[in-house]
Amino acid sequence: MLSSHFLQSVLSFLLVSTLSAASAVPYPRSGSSKPRTVYFELDLTWGPISPDGHTRNGILMNGQFPGPLLELCDGDSVEFLVHNNLPFEETIHFHGIEQKGSPWSDGVPGLSQRGIKSGESFLYKWTAVDQYGTYWYHSHDRNHILDGLYGPILIHPKPDEPTPLRTISKDAKQVFRMQEAEYNPKLVLISDWSHFTSDQFFGIETSVGIDNFCVDSVLINGKGSEYCLPQSEINALTNPLFTSMNVTLTAKGCIPATLPLAQGDFPHDFSKLPPTAFDVCEPSTGPHEIIEVDAADEWVSIDFISTSGINVFTAAIDEHPMWIYSVDGRHITPVLIDAITIANGNRYSAMVKLDKKPGDYTIRMANPGINQLISGFATLRYKGSKNTFKSTPFINYAAVNTTPSVIMFDETTIKPFPPTKPNPTADRTFHLLINRTGATWEWTLSGKESFGLNLEDVTPLLFDPNSSLGKNKNLTITTKMGEWVDIIVQVTFPLQPPHPLHKHSNKGYLIGQGIGAFNWSTTAEALKEIPQSFNLNDPPFRDGYTTLPTSTEPSWTVLRYHVENPGAFLFHCHIQTHLGGGMAVAILDGIDEFPKVPSEYLHGNGITGGHGYGYGSKKQHHY
Numbered sequence: 001m002l003s004s005h006f007l008q009s010v011l012s013f014l015l016v017s018t019l020s021a022a023s024a025v026p027y028p029r030s031g032s033s034k035p036r037t038v039y040f041e042l043d044l045t046w047g048p049i050s051p052d053g054h055t056r057n058g059i060l061m062n063g064q065f066p067g068p069l070l071e072l073c074d075g076d077s078v079e080f081l082v083h084n085n086l087p088f089e090e091t092i093h094f095h096g097i098e099q100k101g102s103p104w105s106d107g108v109p110g111l112s113q114r115g116i117k118s119g120e121s122f123l124y125k126w127t128a129v130d131q132y133g134t135y136w137y138h139s140h141d142r143n144h145i146l147d148g149l150y151g152p153i154l155i156h157p158k159p160d161e162p163t164p165l166r167t168i169s170k171d172a173k174q175v176f177r178m179q180e181a182e183y184n185p186k187l188v189l190i191s192d193w194s195h196f197t198s199d200q201f202f203g204i205e206t207s208v209g210i211d212n213f214c215v216d217s218v219l220i221n222g223k224g225s226e227y228c229l230p231q232s233e234i235n236a237l238t239n240p241l242f243t244s245m246n247v248t249l250t251a252k253g254c255i256p257a258t259l260p261l262a263q264g265d266f267p268h269d270f271s272k273l274p275p276t277a278f279d280v281c282e283p284s285t286g287p288h289e290i291i292e293v294d295a296a297d298e299w300v301s302i303d304f305i306s307t308s309g310i311n312v313f314t315a316a317i318d319e320h321p322m323w324i325y326s327v328d329g330r331h332i333t334p335v336l337i338d339a340i341t342i343a344n345g346n347r348y349s350a351m352v353k354l355d356k357k358p359g360d361y362t363i364r365m366a367n368p369g370i371n372q373l374i375s376g377f378a379t380l381r382y383k384g385s386k387n388t389f390k391s392t393p394f395i396n397y398a399a400v401n402t403t404p405s406v407i408m409f410d411e412t413t414i415k416p417f418p419p420t421k422p423n424p425t426a427d428r429t430f431h432l433l434i435n436r437t438g439a440t441w442e443w444t445l446s447g448k449e450s451f452g453l454n455l456e457d458v459t460p461l462l463f464d465p466n467s468s469l470g471k472n473k474n475l476t477i478t479t480k481m482g483e484w485v486d487i488i489v490q491v492t493f494p495l496q497p498p499h500p501l502h503k504h505s506n507k508g509y510l511i512g513q514g515i516g517a518f519n520w521s522t523t524a525e526a527l528k529e530i531p532q533s534f535n536l537n538d539p540p541f542r543d544g545y546t547t548l549p550t551s552t553e554p555s556w557t558v559l560r561y562h563v564e565n566p567g568a569f570l571f572h573c574h575i576q577t578h579l580g581g582g583m584a585v586a587i588l589d590g591i592d593e594f595p596k597v598p599s600e601y602l603h604g605n606g607i608t609g610g611h612g613y614g615y616g617s618k619k620q621h622h623y
């Protein structure tokens, strides 16, 4: 029997819902709420850019860097036409977009398409099926992310999408303000930038025989500067691990390229190392990003998108705590924190209350990794304010909290909203092992073989799952529709950074992690002995799974996902140089219901012609 108390809470919940629905948050799809098709055209060119004040060649998208925003609503379809006017092949991947029923638009050369040749075009077509939040599009060819090929995607949630913002405030007006902020977020793209092109940067790895993890600047929305700190300051901020070993960081704040601990037991030729790669710092000053907010709005949603090629970054806004309410394009139960560490590819939305003294507040992005001491800065500016004062930081240049009371976001606290959980058991288990293979820069994710860049040129797996790549169990794993799959990833030691693994197509649950060897053949066996290392009740549900760093012991990570979308999808590390070095496996999802590829993709570039869409404008347009 239902108690009257229960009925009362249901009633008051309904009342609150009706209230906010009635007060009509401006839904971005004006007029009817019928799904539309959003047409988007991207012209890729190669030319000089100076995002941090130093000029080098990079990739421009419709003449700009970073690329223009692709904006749509949950349920809309996208026709994304790419003109490759670059002097090399290219593809575009839509990070986090599930590609339900459109695996040929996933943008991975050798898996879902052939590279778009220089001078040619390609039409990607997909639909946002129950997807909202922040995503990004980027190159999936070679290491071209390091040349700047990326831009943001924003998908507005449906008006009736359940909102977790009511847990931040019970006040209907405040919830309304926050929903307005969610619909009109400030996007913050975080990237690292090198003065070397991607070919030069990766070329340093292969010619010297090292892992290249030293960049020049941190960009926020494509703007930044190269800072050269005095050596005394570098020394003062150096991680105690290195001070205890008498290791001095370079002028760029990097671990010396010659440090054996960081570069492994393989041959190196340091005579081929350019001085500016690790040692010589050349300061330059570029544009500074200012994010203007209006205190009259009361709240702002800051949506962080890591488009980073190398480093993980810790983000914080001076004096402004953040409610993290969405992760990888999915609501979570909001968590109030001061600083958040964001791995390559991942997205976090932060609801920020604008209740501080009007003025300028510094936004900091600092690398918490031991590879390099480096930071980038932007400004959160209260509109109309002329105040100048020094805002108080939560984190320093080394991403360390300035006081013990600073709250760092704990990824294990991510709880999907509304709650959702994986199947309690798995139908199939795969064991992977991240290790170096023949050289410092060469990696394997399967533990057996490196997924070399040459595999970008094979017949796409989607077109021929029975190819030699499809049959090679060292490089390709195969699942059936409807199965629950466990991927157990172990990481060797010593000294590996966190690896931001990313799975293409649908999201999965990060159900367990630990330090030490994973000595069991399945999750079920491990659960019996170390249940405390698993969460099957409300684990994070996302598309990025960051492994634990290793020092003196291995580490392990388990993700569980449901096979829902047949196709050929990549699972890989989102550190560009690791992907370039082969840290990937292909997944043939749903092999028993493998899709028939439409002939315009099997034999062409996706363009069927004769539509008269009027592709020609360089901007996003709606019909």
Ligand SMILES: *[C@@H]1O[C@H](CO)[C@@H](O)[C@H](O)[C@H]1NC(C)=O
Pocket: 244, 245, 246
């Ligand atoms: C570091 O240098 C100090 C002073 O030169 C020396 O006493 C110490 O043994 C050195 N430590 C290591 C690990 O080399």
Ligand SMILES: *[C@@H]1O[C@H](CO)[C@@H](O)[C@H](O)[C@H]1NC(C)=O
Pocket: 435, 436, 437, 438, 447, 492
């Ligand atoms: C990792 O690779 C190294 C050399 O490439 C090899 O000696 C070692 O056995 C591998 N580790 C594991 C756990 O397979």
Ligand SMILES: *[C@@H]1O[C@H](CO)[C@@H](O)[C@H](O)[C@H]1NC(C)=O
Pocket: 448, 449, 472, 473, 474
């Ligand atoms: C898979 O890897 C193992 C160990 O590295 C190797 O011996 C074997 O030849 C590889 N199999 C294929 C099909 O390449």
Ligand SMILES: *[C@@H]1O[C@H](CO)[C@@H](O)[C@H](O)[C@H]1NC(C)=O
Pocket: 464, 465, 466, 594
């Ligand atoms: C791949 O091979 C299997 C078994 O040999 C066959 O049943 C299947 O139809 C083939 N798939 C394709 C797409 O050729």
Ligand SMILES: *[C@@H]1O[C@H](CO)[C@@H](O)[C@H](O)[C@H]1NC(C)=O
Pocket: 516, 517, 518, 519
């Ligand atoms: C796992 O197995 C290795 C090798 O057999 C052993 O050294 C280690 O102690 C085991 N670890 C755990 C957590 O059982």
Ligand SMILES: [Cu+2]
Pocket: 498, 499, 500, 573, 574, 575, 578, 583
């Ligand atoms: Cu990695």
